[in-house]
Amino acid sequence: MSLDPAYLTYPKRRLGYDHEIYPWSVIADRPPLRWPGDKGVAVWFCVSLEWFPLTPADVPFRAPGHMVTPYPDYRHYTAREYGTRVGFYRLLDAFANAGVTASIATNAAIAERYPDIIADIVAAGHEIIAHSTDMNGTIATGLPIEEERALIARSLDTIKRAAGKRPRGWLSIARSQSWNTPDLLKEAGVDYCCDWVNDELPYRFTNGLVNLPLNHELSDRQVITVQQQSADSYAQQLRDAFDWLAGEAGQDHARLLPIHLTPYISALPYRIDAIEALISDLAGRSEAFVAPGDAIVDAWGARR
Amino acid sequence: MVEAAPVADPALYDFQRYRDRPRIVWPAGKTVAVWVAPNLEYYEIDPPANPHRKSWTTPHPDAVGYSHRDHSNRVSHWRMAEAMSRNGFPGSVSLSVALCQHHPAVVEDGARRGWEFFSHGIYNTRYAYGMDEAQERAIIEDSIATVQAATGQRIRGWLAPALTHTPRTLDLIAEYGLDYTCDLYHDDQVGTVKVKSGQLASIPYSLEVNDHYGFFVYNMSPRDYADTLIRQFERLASEGARSGTVMCIPLHAYLIGQPHRIAAFERVLEHIAADGRAWIARAGEIVDAWRAQQPGDAA
Numbered sequence: 001m002s003l004d005p006a007y008l009t010y011p012k013r014r015l016g017y018d019h020e021i022y023p024w025s026v027i028a029d030r031p032p033l034r035w036p037g038d039k040g041v042a043v044w045f046c047v048s049l050e051w052f053p054l055t056p057a058d059v060p061f062r063a064p065g066h067m068v069t070p071y072p073d074y075r076h077y078t079a080r081e082y083g084t085r086v087g088f089y090r091l092l093d094a095f096a097n098a099g100v101t102a103s104i105a106t107n108a109a110i111a112e113r114y115p116d117i118i119a120d121i122v123a124a125g126h127e128i129i130a131h132s133t134d135m136n137g138t139i140a141t142g143l144p145i146e147e148e149r150a151l152i153a154r155s156l157d158t159i160k161r162a163a164g165k166r167p168r169g170w171l172s173i174a175r176s177q178s179w180n181t182p183d184l185l186k187e188a189g190v191d192y193c194c195d196w197v198n199d200e201l202p203y204r205f206t207n208g209l210v211n212l213p214l215n216h217e218l219s220d221r222q223v224i225t226v227q228q229q230s231a232d233s234y235a236q237q238l239r240d241a242f243d244w245l246a247g248e249a250g251q252d253h254a255r256l257l258p259i260h261l262t263p264y265i266s267a268l269p270y271r272i273d274a275i276e277a278l279i280s281d282l283a284g285r286s287e288a289f290v291a292p293g294d295a296i297v298d299a300w301g302a303r304r
Numbered sequence: 305m306v307e308a309a310p311v312a313d314p315a316l317y318d319f320q321r322y323r324d325r326p327r328i329v330w331p332a333g334k335t336v337a338v339w340v341a342p343n344l345e346y347y348e349i350d351p352p353a354n355p356h357r358k359s360w361t362t363p364h365p366d367a368v369g370y371s372h373r374d375h376s377n378r379v380s381h382w383r384m385a386e387a388m389s390r391n392g393f394p395g396s397v398s399l400s401v402a403l404c405q406h407h408p409a410v411v412e413d414g415a416r417r418g419w420e421f422f423s424h425g426i427y428n429t430r431y432a433y434g435m436d437e438a439q440e441r442a443i444i445e446d447s448i449a450t451v452q453a454a455t456g457q458r459i460r461g462w463l464a465p466a467l468t469h470t471p472r473t474l475d476l477i478a479e480y481g482l483d484y485t486c487d488l489y490h491d492d493q494v495g496t497v498k499v500k501s502g503q504l505a506s507i508p509y510s511l512e513v514n515d516h517y518g519f520f521v522y523n524m525s526p527r528d529y530a531d532t533l534i535r536q537f538e539r540l541a542s543e544g545a546r547s548g549t550v551m552c553i554p555l556h557a558y559l560i561g562q563p564h565r566i567a568a569f570e571r572v573l574e575h576i577a578a579d580g581r582a583w584i585a586r587a588g589e590i591v592d593a594w595r596a597q598q599p600g601d602a603a
Contacts, residue, residue, distance in 0.1 A: 002436030007352050008443070010426065013405045019349045019365075026409060027379045060363065140363040177367045198371035200379050200563070216368055217562060227523035237526060241564035248383070248563075257563070 021182060022196075022205045030201070033254040035289035036299050040249030041242060043282050043290045044258045045102035046194070046214055047091055048171070049117070051109040052080050052135040060140035063173045064221065065262075083264025084110070088117065090267045092124060094276040098283040103127045103293040105171040105194075108155045109134035111162035118162040127292035129169035129194065130155045141178045148180055152188050169194060169293050175216060182209050192297050200245070200255050202300040210301070212256075212293050219260035224271070231271035235278040246287040256296065257282075308471060316474065316488065316497050317506065328493060328548035328597055334583035335544030336537065337590045338576055340393045341463075341486070341509065341554040342384060342419075344410055346400040347373045348429040356433035357468070373558050377407045380561025387566055389417055391573035396587035398424035398463040398486065398554075401447045404454035415455045420586040422486070423447035425465020432468040440470055444480050460484055460588050463509065478502035484591045492540060492549045494594040505591045510536070510552040515559040530568035534575055541581040550590060551582075 012018035035042050054077050056066045065080065067073040095102055104121050106128050111118050121128060132138070133155050139148055152170070160166040168191040172181065175195040182205050185193055192202070192210035199213045216222055218241065223234045238259060245255040259278075261267075266275045283290050291299070330337050349370050351359045360366040388395060397414050399421050404411050414421070425432070426443055435443070443465075451459045462477045463486040474485055478499035485497060486509040497504040511517060513536050518529040533553060540549040553572075560569050576582050585593075 002439055003354065003434045004352075007354065007430065008439055010402060012348070013402050013426075015408070016406065017349070018346075018406070021365075024407060025378060026382070028382050141365065142363055172367075175368045176362065177365060178363075179365060195367045196371035196374075197368055198374035198378055213371075215562075216372070218564060227519075227525075229523070229525050233525045233527075237564040240526065240567055241562070244563040244567050255563075 020206055022203060022211065025203060027200060032252040033201070033300070033303055034252075035254050035296075037289060039289035040251075040254055040287045041245045041285075041289065042254065042256045042296045042299070043242070043288045044212075044214075044256060044293055044296055045095070045100060045261065045279070045290070046129070046171070046258060046293065047088070047102055047104050047261045047263065048131060049084060049088060049104050049106045049110050049263065050080065050131070050135050051084070051107050051113060052077060055136075057136040059138075060143050061138050061174075061176070063135040063138055065264075066135055080264045083262065083267060084114070084117070087263035087267025087272075090272050091261065091263060091275070092120065094272070094279050095126070096124060097276070098280045100279060100283050100290050101125050101127070101292050101295075103129045103169065105129040105131035106159060107131050107134045107137070108158035111159050115162050118159075122163055122165075127169070127294050128159055128163050128165070128167050129171050129293060130159055130167040130190070131171045132173050133158075135173060138173045138176060139178055139181060140176050143178055145180050145184070148178060149184050149187075152184055152190075156188060156190070168192065169212070169297075171195065171214065175214070182207055185209055192293065194293065202256070202297055210297050212297055214258045214260055216260070218258060220262050220266045221260070224265055231266070231274035235274045238278055239281065242282055242285065242288070246285070249287065314471070317490070317495055320495070325493070325547050326597075327546070328594060330544075330548045330583040330593060332583070334548075335581045336541040336549045336551050336583070337593070338393075338537070338551045338553070338582045338584050339396050339507075339587050339590060340388060341398055341552055341587070342381075342388075342395045342414070343398045343424060343554065343556050344381070344400065344403055344414060345373065345376070345424065345428045345556070346403045346406050348427050351427065351429035354431045354433055357431050357466075359429040376557035376561065377403075377410050380557040381410050382413065383563075383566055384555060384557040384561040385413060385417060387570045387573060391570065391577045393573055393577070393584055394586050395419035396461075397421045399451065400424050400426065400428050400465070401450040402426050404450050408454065411454050415457075420460075420588055421451050421455055421457050422459050422461030422463065422482075422484075422587065423451065424463045428466050431466055432464055432470050432473065435470055437472060437476070440472065440476055444476055444482075448480065460591070461486060461507070463487060474504060475500045478504040484587060486587075492543070493547065494550060494591060496598070503595075505594065507587055507591055508550040508552055509554055511554065513552075514554040515556055519559050519565075526565040526568040529565070530572045533569075533572045537572075537576050537579070537582070541579065544581070
């Protein structure tokens with residue numbers, strides 16, 4: 001018994017990547033870059049605003065945070081709704097108190113079901129990033145291209161109707177893409193996606209789409225829910241990251257600290273204190289350019 | 305080819321209890337040999353399937369899985385390497401040798417810092433499971449030739465790609481003149497591996513304090529992981545006064561080189577460097593020092 005001889009052939013063993021999606025670029029080799037106001041660290045708060053149908057579809061896969069128990073799973077459905085009804089407003093207040101504008105990655109279903117919350121987001125000056133249709137709108141290879149194209153269009157169009165403005169950014173559920181996703185996003189007029197986590201600055205795909213890396217390791221879901229660490233530890237890690245990035249940026253370079261928050265995780269009464277203090281603390285740092293994703297992408301595009 | 309039947313005990317080494325062992329001494333009276341093992345890896349985005357194991361657990365492309373690892377080769381390798389260099393720690397690299405083709409700048413950076421390279425297979429997405437002898441010889445020969453061409457170094461060690469082995473792996477690498485394996489986790493000291501021909505030592509690789517275990521198996525915070533490494537060091541440095549021990553710190557830049565972790569890790573390196581009991585060395589040097597103390601077995 002042995003493996004197929006093809007298993008020991010390496011047709012894409014070459015300089016660069018084994019794909020054409022984006023070119024290789026080492027952060028240390030890039031030209032000097034500063035954020036507006038001569039700041040070294042862009043701090044990007046990105047909040048996911050999600051509607052989980054009580055009937056999870058497992059095609060192509062079930063979203064993280066989706067229903068757990070047999071139908072009807074009121075426990076998880078309502079716990080996530082708590083995040084949208086109550087927790088999100090704690091975050092809005094925290095941002096307002098700190099003078100921070102953020103990106104809100106929003107399911108189209110939120111815009112359809114709760115137009116008031118969209119109005120509140122827009123009134124507060126936050127950016128809305130398209131975040132699929134609802135939490136059944138997962139993408140992976142195998143999803144027929146027409147279905148994916150329609151899903152992207154429905155998400156963008158629905159948010160535009162509610163918000164009055166077409167989103168420039170896209171976040172896939174669980175950051176999961178198909179081979180078609182970057183081209184479909186470009187075709188739909190999206191400027192940037194947040195799905196690839198391999199950098200600490202924006203960079204451009206081969207097709208012109210920008211990727212704004214939303215580090216999944218620094219999400220509240222990863223640290224608090226998956227790794228089961230405290231909100232205090234989570235906030236500590238973000239401060240440590242900021243301090244390191246500020247030192248690395250120095251006077252000539254720029255870095256990006258993405259902070260991905262989920263209302264039903266971070267905005268619970270016993271956790272929100274740590275998150276509020278974190279937001280205020282980072283907003284007050286002299287090296288921080290606190291901005292939503294579109295402003296970071298624009299500043300990067302103008303200055304690089 | 306007829307495969308040998310599975311055996312319950314591979315008889316790779318003699319049992320030797322952790323007391324009354326011959327005394328191992330490290331240079332300058334140090335009690336613990338400390339080596340840092342960065343994994344410089346390449347994971348393919350769409351590798352061919354091995355019938356025994358899937359490369360990615362999600363449908364390809366796994367945007368997060370692939371790009372998370374890619375963070376090493378764009379950003380965090382240099383952050384990790386600088387922290388090591390600042391504190392006087394060379395690397396002994398488990399290398400996906402195809403990285404010499406994909407991202408030669410990463411390999412050159414390690415070579416420039418005086419790091420030692422051993423093989424971690426061609427890609428970390430090509431598994432040895434199911435390989436016949438000719439196929440396994442091919443990846444060993446490829447590894448030797450590729451690293452030689454890229455760095456001028458003759459590899460001495462092996463860490464199986466994604467820790468995938470065949471029953472003949474250890475015999476084959478010894479036959480090709482490699483003299484240490486990082487694949488056996490049965491001891492805190494270097495020991496002899498029984499192979500059909502040649503010489504093979506097992507050097508402790510300390511999988512339990514691998515940053516992957518720390519962050520993704522045990523779900524530690526960065527500061528908890530740093531505390532774990534310091535405790536590991538303190539215990540091994542203390543026990544090493546009896547007979548020299550080995551502490552390995554296996555790393556992945558995409559994990560340890562994240563901005564929320566690197567400062568805590570650098571404090572570990574500062575602690576070990578300042579302690580005075582550590583012989584900070586490359587894997588091959590540790591194997592050489594151990595071998596020189598083996599009766600009738602001097603290389």
